[in-house]
Amino acid sequence: MSDDKRNLLSRPMIAVDMDHVMADTGSYLCDWLNERYDTSHDNESFVSLLSCLPDDQKQAMVAHVAEGSLMRDLPLMEGCREVLEDLNERFAITICTAAMEFPNTIAPKIDWLDRHFPFLERQLFIFCGYKQVLGTHYLVDDSPKHFNGFQGIPLLYDAPHNQAVSEYRRVTDWNDIQRYFASRH
Numbered sequence: 001m002s003d004d005k006r007n008l009l010s011r012p013m014i015a016v017d018m019d020h021v022m023a024d025t026g027s028y029l030c031d032w033l034n035e036r037y038d039t040s041h042d043n044e045s046f047v048s049l050l051s052c053l054p055d056d057q058k059q060a061m062v063a064h065v066a067e068g069s070l071m072r073d074l075p076l077m078e079g080c081r082e083v084l085e086d087l088n089e090r091f092a093i094t095i096c097t098a099a100m101e102f103p104n105t106i107a108p109k110i111d112w113l114d115r116h117f118p119f120l121e122r123q124l125f126i127f128c129g130y131k132q133v134l135g136t137h138y139l140v141d142d143s144p145k146h147f148n149g150f151q152g153i154p155l156l157y158d159a160p161h162n163q164a165v166s167e168y169r170r171v172t173d174w175n176d177i178q179r180y181f182a183s184r185h
Contacts, residue, residue: 079174
């Protein structure tokens, strides 16, 4: 193992979810639905949208997600790139996405990550189902279900679909993540 890799793996590890944390999936899907169905959804999350859509729109959206190519076009969450680039100097950044439900998204997600985050170590990208298997120090995720059994420190990324959750430390945006990690390590 090279000294660079040994140095990287000796740092505290932050696992970061992609959808609704790094990628603004909710806005993209709202725009897609509005354009396709002449609706007026505002910036809602994928989870929130699923609960209120008619069956035909729900099926079309799930099929669009499952097909996978949309992952290449997702907009970045504001501040994400800059904060991850800064944190990457002190932490090992692991991108962890629960892609097993939609396996066609894996290659487009890799393309998206390579395009927007060329400074991240590609060997630390994790495509999984259950994030509880992670051995990282921190997990930044919008879905609290991934924290059950996780042994590190969970940070709940604020999203419309997790507003009722209060048992985890909440981070409201990437500036908040930057502040949280400013005094750590």
